[in-house]
Amino acid sequence: PMDREGGVIFVGTRGILMHETYGDNPLLFPSELHEWAATVAPTYPRIEESHVMNWALACKGEATATTPFDYAAQLTEVMLLGIVALRTGQGQKIQYDGENMRITNIEEANQYLTREYRPGWSM
Known part of the structure; x- marks a missing residue:
């Protein structure tokens, strides 16, 4: 089974x-x-x-990724923007400026794009 x-x-x-x-x-x-x-x-x-x-x-630069980051990063960015849209509220469309990595039409949505990492948890 x-x-x-x-x-x-x-x-x-x-x-x-x-x-x-x-x-x-x-x-x-x-x-x-x-x-x-x-x-x-x-x-x-x-x-x-x-x-x-x-x-x-x-x-860490110690291996070659089996899925190249230049492909995976764009795919992941689109998927995560869907989560940002859900968190922002139903019925609201977000407008994303990819070059500057900002939501341009709903300022409070930008809080979901970054986070502050605790000491020792960043690369």
Whole structure:
């Protein structure tokens, strides 16, 4: 049985790919696709450590991130802006100046963009 904590189902024109959280235990249907799938070369480099450790080491300059920061940063910024919009209030659109990293139309929303870190918790 699949892990009930989470997972993903991709439905394509030739089959279905399912996996548990973090890509564990992938399943491919129909089984006729198994032989073909074995011939597909890995697209991204594999790492020995966990993705969390890879991220931490890359932040410290000790490894190459498996997801480049120039891509991941923009994706994360958009996602976090959705959270800022929710915290600001339903029915309000936020206008974001990405270059200056500021909400331009709702000043109080800017409080959600930064935080002060306790001593010893910054990099």
